[in-house]
Amino acid sequence: VPENIKLEQKILSRNDIIAGELRELFRREGIKVINMVSSPGSGKTALLEKTLEDLGRDLSIAVIEGDLRTENDAKRIAATGVPVHQINTGSACHLEADMIRKSLDHFNLKDLDLIIIENVGNLVCPSAFDLGEDLRVVLISVTEGDDKPLKYPAMFHRADLMVINKLDLLEQTDFSVDAVIGNARSLNPRIEVLQTSCRTGAGLEGWNRYILSFIPQSRQRIV
Amino acid sequence: VPENIKLEQKILSRNDIIAGELRELFRREGIKVINMVSSPGSGKTALLEKTLEDLGRDLSIAVIEGDLRTENDAKRIAATGVPVHQINTGSACHLEADMIRKSLDHFNLKDLDLIIIENVGNLVCPSAFDLGEDLRVVLISVTEGDDKPLKYPAMFHRADLMVINKLDLLEQTDFSVDAVIGNARSLNPRIEVLQTSCRTGAGLEGWNRYILSFIPQSRQRIV
Numbered sequence: 001v002p003e004n005i006k007l008e009q010k011i012l013s014r015n016d017i018i019a020g021e022l023r024e025l026f027r028r029e030g031i032k033v034i035n036m037v038s039s040p041g042s043g044k045t046a047l048l049e050k051t052l053e054d055l056g057r058d059l060s061i062a063v064i065e066g067d068l069r070t071e072n073d074a075k076r077i078a079a080t081g082v083p084v085h086q087i088n089t090g091s092a093c094h095l096e097a098d099m100i101r102k103s104l105d106h107f108n109l110k111d112l113d114l115i116i117i118e119n120v121g122n123l124v125c126p127s128a129f130d131l132g133e134d135l136r137v138v139l140i141s142v143t144e145g146d147d148k149p150l151k152y153p154a155m156f157h158r159a160d161l162m163v164i165n166k167l168d169l170l171e172q173t174d175f176s177v178d179a180v181i182g183n184a185r186s187l188n189p190r191i192e193v194l195q196t197s198c199r200t201g202a203g204l205e206g207w208n209r210y211i212l213s214f215i216p217q218s219r220q221r222i223v
Numbered sequence: 224v225p226e227n228i229k230l231e232q233k234i235l236s237r238n239d240i241i242a243g244e245l246r247e248l249f250r251r252e253g254i255k256v257i258n259m260v261s262s263p264g265s266g267k268t269a270l271l272e273k274t275l276e277d278l279g280r281d282l283s284i285a286v287i288e289g290d291l292r293t294e295n296d297a298k299r300i301a302a303t304g305v306p307v308h309q310i311n312t313g314s315a316c317h318l319e320a321d322m323i324r325k326s327l328d329h330f331n332l333k334d335l336d337l338i339i340i341e342n343v344g345n346l347v348c349p350s351a352f353d354l355g356e357d358l359r360v361v362l363i364s365v366t367e368g369d370d371k372p373l374k375y376p377a378m379f380h381r382a383d384l385m386v387i388n389k390l391d392l393l394e395q396t397d398f399s400v401d402a403v404i405g406n407a408r409s410l411n412p413r414i415e416v417l418q419t420s421c422r423t424g425a426g427l428e429g430w431n432r433y434i435l436s437f438i439p440q441s442r443q444r445i446v
Binding site for chain 2: 003004007011039040041067068069070072091093120121122123124125128141143144145147148150151152153154166168169172199
């Protein structure tokens with residue numbers, strides 16, 4: 001086994017141990033966790049802004065933002081009034097469970113129902129790193145091409161839900177919704193699918209319902 | 224120095240040595256090399272198809288395609304009649320100089336004027352890996368957001384040219400061409416900029432001229 005593969009296995013197994021500890025902590029605290037992954041620019045932050053506007057009064061939500069550099073996304077999220085912590089990974093191409101553990105110091109866990117993690121925009125590297133989440137959501141925008149699941153299989157294989165985003169641009173592209181769903185399900189027959197546009201609002205109600213379905217009724221304030 | 228940083232330095236310095244050897248080989252053979260990098264779905268393959276249609280008669284071009292999986296891109300390129308070799312990286316998130324070296328067995332170098340490498344779609348990891356290229360081109364599509372240079376600085380810092388692609392979708396986005404250029408130049412004041420749309424053909428003539436300006440006149444057949 002070459003040196004770099006051995007080290008990769010060591011890093012991944014260390015990550016899995018911490019992720020397991022996080023999952024146990026989240027369970028104990030009654031907090032659900034979503035890990036959002038995608039290419040750069042698929043619209044994760046925009047979808048998150050809408051989600052916080054719509055659900056921020058019903059649920060106590062916190063957000064963890066992952067980027068190599070800048071606080072741009074944290075500022076956008078902070079504007080919605082939701083607690084947010086920005087992780088700057090420097091040159092690292094993904095978030096790791098240990099980074100999430102350290103982020104938790106910035107929140108009062110007792111108060112929280114849901115943590116949404118926005119991973120680094122990268123359709124490759126984040127796939128291997130469990131963050132202790134309940135739900136992994138992969139976004140794909142219609143401008144990216146419907147063959148992306150086949151070209152980046154690990155990401156779609158390990159996701160629970162695929163959100164097809166920027167639906168408002170569909171007519172200006174050659175993207176086929178049927179093809180992308182077929183491609184994703186050829187890798188992961190159980191992957192769920194939603195279609196959204198943050199610009200027109202299409203599909204956002206379904207997305208909100210999907211999130212709420214994971215939160216125990218007792219913790220939902222209005223709904 | 225932690226173990227993983229030491230290993231990363233070792234991998235990078237080994238890559239730099241091979242890239243240096245490749246650069247010397249390309250210089251000796253009179254072959255120019257372009258390394259195209261971007262997010263998944265920014266339109267690298269579509270731009271390449273147009274380029275090969277426009278320049279494939281004037282220049283002897285070969286293409287190296289990098290993807291985790293599938294031969295989709297190689298098939299698209301092969302349809303233009305240009306020699307192409309697909310590298311499937313498996314789980315690796317970038318191309319390395321050693322992969323390029325092995326690819327060269329598939330081409331007759333004596334015949335070639337230009338090799339275009341389409342890297343794995345990833346705005347992080349390919350930035351650190353020199354492939355022996357003369358020119359590194361980063362594509363960004365207008366649907367990705369104009370802050371991407373600030374969020375993925377290494378990629379824009381090391382590129383010679385930024386191609387702003389999918390210009391036809393500009394009006395349907397909040398993307399500012401001035402902002403993205405300002406952001407890229409704040410990291411890399413000498414980066415050149417072109418704007419293209421493969422759908423309308425806008426800017427493609429300038430892109431072709433840019434490529435031809437790198438090829439010695441003596442090797443251009445018609446032009």
